[in-house]
Amino acid sequence: MLAAVVRSFTEDLEITEVPVPTPGPHEALVRVEFTGVCHTDLHAARGDWPVQPALPFVPGHEGVGTVVEVGDEVTRVAVGDRVGNAWLASACGECEYCATGWETLCPRQRNSGYSVDGSFAQYMLVDSRYCPLVPPGVDPAAAAPILCAGVTVYKGLKTTDTQPGDWVLVSGVGGLGHLAVQYAVAMGRRVVALDVDDAKLDLALKHGAEVGVNAATVDDPVAQVRDLTGGVHGALVTAVNGVAFPQAVGALRRGGTVSLVGLPPEQFPLDIFTTVLNGLTVRGSIVGTRADMTEALDFFARGKVGPTFTVRPLGAVNEVLDDLTHGRVDGRVVLDLQHT
Numbered sequence: 001m002l003a004a005v006v007r008s009f010t011e012d013l014e015i016t017e018v019p020v021p022t023p024g025p026h027e028a029l030v031r032v033e034f035t036g037v038c039h040t041d042l043h044a045a046r047g048d049w050p051v052q053p054a055l056p057f058v059p060g061h062e063g064v065g066t067v068v069e070v071g072d073e074v075t076r077v078a079v080g081d082r083v084g085n086a087w088l089a090s091a092c093g094e095c096e097y098c099a100t101g102w103e104t105l106c107p108r109q110r111n112s113g114y115s116v117d118g119s120f121a122q123y124m125l126v127d128s129r130y131c132p133l134v135p136p137g138v139d140p141a142a143a144a145p146i147l148c149a150g151v152t153v154y155k156g157l158k159t160t161d162t163q164p165g166d167w168v169l170v171s172g173v174g175g176l177g178h179l180a181v182q183y184a185v186a187m188g189r190r191v192v193a194l195d196v197d198d199a200k201l202d203l204a205l206k207h208g209a210e211v212g213v214n215a216a217t218v219d220d221p222v223a224q225v226r227d228l229t230g231g232v233h234g235a236l237v238t239a240v241n242g243v244a245f246p247q248a249v250g251a252l253r254r255g256g257t258v259s260l261v262g263l264p265p266e267q268f269p270l271d272i273f274t275t276v277l278n279g280l281t282v283r284g285s286i287v288g289t290r291a292d293m294t295e296a297l298d299f300f301a302r303g304k305v306g307p308t309f310t311v312r313p314l315g316a317v318n319e320v321l322d323d324l325t326h327g328r329v330d331g332r333v334v335l336d337l338q339h340t
């Protein structure tokens with residue numbers, strides 16, 4: 001099979017023939033149709049996160065395909081089922097986090113395209129106990145971005161602890177943010193979008209945001225958001241610019257919660273006095289559990305959310321990573337694994 005393999009953190013991925021893997025007892029072999037390309041793949045390929053993947057490896061954690069073979073112990077999926085991989089490839093199933101429905105925090109979790117080979121390949125292995133089940137009848141290319149971008153913003157919105165009718169600030173309307181606007185609207189929240197690009201704010205309005213604020217052209221974007229909403233009940237920061245984080249905290253009304261999902265390398269100042277007196281909550285949120293994934297895919301299958309994406313062949317993977325590095329990607333790029 002063809003795969004895009006990372007052999008060095010300083011060179012391009014190599015598109016090369018590698019053996020098709022054999023499923024273990026709980027694994028399924030999946031013929032990959034499409035895979036989304038996430039910023040995390042870029043970090044994996046460059047090895048610039050604190051824990052580097054072991055070389056060589058295949059990135060990719062938004063893969064969608066069809067099961068072609070299953071291991072002896074597999075009961076949850078069958079040959080012919082459409083499934084995906086996800087950042088959470090598997091977890092231990094035994095620790096305090098796994099036992100309480102927080103497998104995304106399991107210290108012994110394995111991650112697709114990082115600690116196990118991912119979906120930038122024509123076949124992949126998934127753990128049948130953890131893989132997302134893709135609902136029947138959906139466009140597999142459009143489903144791919146739901147598996148990381150979609151579930152991440154859906155879970156992030158849940159962790160803002162907002163209610164229907166509440167205001168939510170979506171900061172950054174890129175690959176994650178444009179889905180966040182749609183999930184928030186589908187969840188009955190009122191959305192104010194914050195970005196530095198009018199075209200992205202227009203996209204947010206098209207997806208149901210009530211107002212958009214351009215942080216680059218408005219004098220005081222925080223004051224603007226507060227004037228328009230009275231202060232937001234919740235905020236989701238998908239932006240990869242550190243400036244967006246204190247802005248989101250500043251936009252909260254009393255008792256509000258900001259959920260952080262974007263991962264810029266910076267720190268940000270948190271004003272202790274305001275945080276304490278206004279009873280604010282600042283929390284991180286990482287991808288989503290299997291239950292979150294089922295819900296996120298269900299919103300998608302019912303047509304409530306749909307990613308903006310462009311399909312490229314596997315052979316274009318290095319160009320795509322370069323485009324991501326330079327912020328030249330609108331929405332998501334989805335690689336076609338079977339037409340290379």
Ligand SMILES: [Zn+2]
Binds near residue numbers: 038039040061087
């Ligand atoms: Zn991802």
Ligand SMILES: [Zn+2]
Binds near residue numbers: 091096
């Ligand atoms: Zn665990």
